[in-house]
Amino acid sequence: MSYVLFNNEIEKASKTGVSYSDRGFQYGDGLFETMISQNGTIRFLDDHIDRIKRGLKELQINFPSEFQDKDFIYDAYKTLKKKNEIEGDCRIKLMIWRKEGGLYTPNNSNYYTLLSIQPFVKADSKKCLTVDYAESIKVPLTPVSFCKSLSSMTYTFAGIEKKTRELDDLILINYDGYLAETISGNLFWIKDKVIYTPKVAVGCVSGIARKNIVAHLEQKGYKVRKVFARKAELLEADTVMTTNVTGVTMIKEIGEKQYKVVDAWKKVFEQAYE
Template sequence: MVSYNFELIPEKKIGALNLDRGFQYGDGLFETMICENGQILFLEDHLERLRKGLKALRITPPKSLNKETIISEVRSLAEADGLGDHIRVKLTTWRKEGGLYTPISNEANVMITVKPVQQQTDENYFIKTDFCETSTVAYSAVSFCKTLSSMSYVLAGIEKKEKEVDDLIICNTEGYVAEFISSNIFWIKDDKVYTPKLETGCVAGISRKNIIKVLENHGYKVKKVLARKYDLTYADVILSTNIAGVKIVKELEGRTYNSPRAWRTLFLKAYDL
């Protein structure tokens, strides 16, 4: 028996939750991807980051965790659910049950889910933002990837809702700018492009990686820096980037920005299939 919501019920009724290491310890990783017209954007980059993260956690991925299998599974799920051409894919991997803080097994469970996703329009890519006050991030062996231990981002999400803004900029424990709640951050000052170093504890975003390539191909050297809040205050343009697209900050701490759309257009070249 277990007490579930203060009601005694047979343990089997809650399934494997009390044994699941993803639920009990956040012992796993996930990747969120976009599938358009049957093609998963940046799939190889997502798998590379996932494998690096699993290696850091000493989790052994199954041999079936490969590009071909994922594409096949996503297509089958999309067809079964009757979804359209623009889909959000979540790939979650976590260590199999057993043990307390010290696990018994290093084998992995894998789950793929798909949901329809709304495409960005001209009306929803300008955002109002602020600095996060309730949460920070820190550099670690796995800060570059997306872990199931996401309380820093949950707290930031709650604060965002309370402040009635579209997003929040999170700093690290030393006060350096790191990232938005679920996206990386870039800013431009005097035609120079900046983004936080991975050593701030920000996620090594897949869009971030590909946007940097595009910018450098267009002659811009992206400076990876340790920056304070005031560096953003005096920026000319601030952009938020993730697999869903690119957004432009229109307001930060009450200051408005006249951000040219040309920068967003350039950043979006990274998403061309």
């Protein structure tokens, strides 16, 4: 039996059904954050809260003030971890969506909240990805592209295509032909010791790991460029990788092009998670 925090009350997950008029269910009218706890610490917590808060402002949904309080979040996390009998690190998901009312046009700014956790199993650190470019979908630019929406059809389409093509991941392009991101992570590539990543203005998620990796690299003196880039630039890269809050994964092949897997670069990126 699993437990969640639904509207600040601990409940059995099976009891938190939504009504047919729920706006998260009807329209995907809300946002979420996925966080990782490691050794009892929720990694990059301030950045996660800041991002969802900014996204809710764009959607004109009120921000629940209790989630501005780190003590409240940690108390909820510890309670859920105990109730769910989880040992070790956790994957934590915070969902906030608008209450019922209206059709496409909402008539309120009130919210529901749901905090859930599950064990976090770190991916195989030695795994390298075989990927290609998505053909079925492109990344749109919207006022909330920078955060994670409950309406995630772009990534669902890409996930279906990835499965059909039997690939590990896909690189998504925006409607102007610029490189954007992978299905569940941000994109980085390295050419002649200069590190590149797409600008958030292309429509990619403003990744929390991306933010902290860039800050770490710049602090260490590496050259980092946020760019508008097309496939041709990636063809010239030496090394390519994808990042998210769960870690850094090297890409060994994009289509027919193979790339160097450089463990030293991976370790430099991973230092940002420490």
